[in-house]
Amino acid sequence: MTAAKFSHRVFSGIQPSGNLTLGNYLGALRRFVEMQEEGIETLYCMVDLHAITVWQDPARLRASTRELAAAFMACGLDPKRSILFNQSQVAGHAQLAWVFNCVARMGWMGRMTQWKEKTAGKNAEAESLGLFAYPSLMAADILLYHATHVPVGEDQKQHIELTRDIAAKFNHDYGVDFFPITEPVIEGAATRVMSLRDGTKKMSKSDPSDMSRINLTDDADAIASKIRKARTDPEPLPDAFSALAERPEARNLVNIYAALAGEAPEKVVEDFAGKPFSEFKPALADLAVAHLAPITTRMKGLLADPAEIDRILGEGADKASAIAEPILDRTFEIVGFVRSRSR
Ligand code: TYM
16 A cells, blocks of 8 residues: 555654754754655644653743744744644544554554563553553644644654554554554654764653753854763764765764764765864854754744744644544544544
């Protein structure tokens, strides 16, 4: 089964659960903007239902959702061209997730690397049921809109594969060709930005060390200091990117530079061949500041008017609902639910 009969539609989401990192920016947000610029129909969601799979302070969650909406727009997402909304304002996400909870198997969820990572060394029995079923809600996010393409970082690949499995099992169980088999879009030099302290770990907003990541809201001094203190090895840069295979920290910095500069990592290594990190790091810091400072400034401006952000999210939710409702109605019909209310 192919996605051929479905029109090209992009969906992606980010959790409003704390500061956005350079990883979120390079792996996701920047790609979101590029897809908007390509003129494709794009829906981008602040996934607050996903956020509460672990404890969130209610006031902080509301603030983080508005901050995330401001970050989306500050990075270049335009509410006139992309549908921007928060997940909990469109009831269909939770409704379709329930249907998918009954299609997906427990074993599928138990095999998810993120579930295993999040529960490693902990008592899994004490985690929320929502955290276990998290990928099923993610499948609902995507399939509620018959989205054909999902731009994400490398860490979400397995969840998109599961979304495909859920779509295929639903189609098979009910003998329909209703849900598309969605394609992940994982492209570019920065699909997996690593921690600045440990080149084998993903840069993450939940890492206890703030020095491990660049936050979108860091000022120029903080960015420069984090890059200066980023872990590297004592060797200078080689003359070929392939020579960085066993040097994860160095490779990560080169990849970040390449992604920010819009160049191939091979070209970056050629340009800095034989140079020490004491020379490469300030160049990288300048590049990061040049990219992020205008975003931070725009974000602050947007956050000065939270009522306008709420208005935009409300409007986005209305537009998203208009796409979702017929798809959800048809799903309920396929499943065999009686649909007799007049609305
Ligand atoms: P989240 O909120 O953890 O991350 C948002 C996006 O940022 C990407 N990302 C990275 N990319 C490169 N390097 C990194 N270090 C890095 N860290 C994060 C993630 O891959 C993601 O694309 N489950 C999702 C949210 C979600 C979703 C969806 C995504 C919910 N429903 C439907 C796509 C479609 C998540 O927790 O992303």
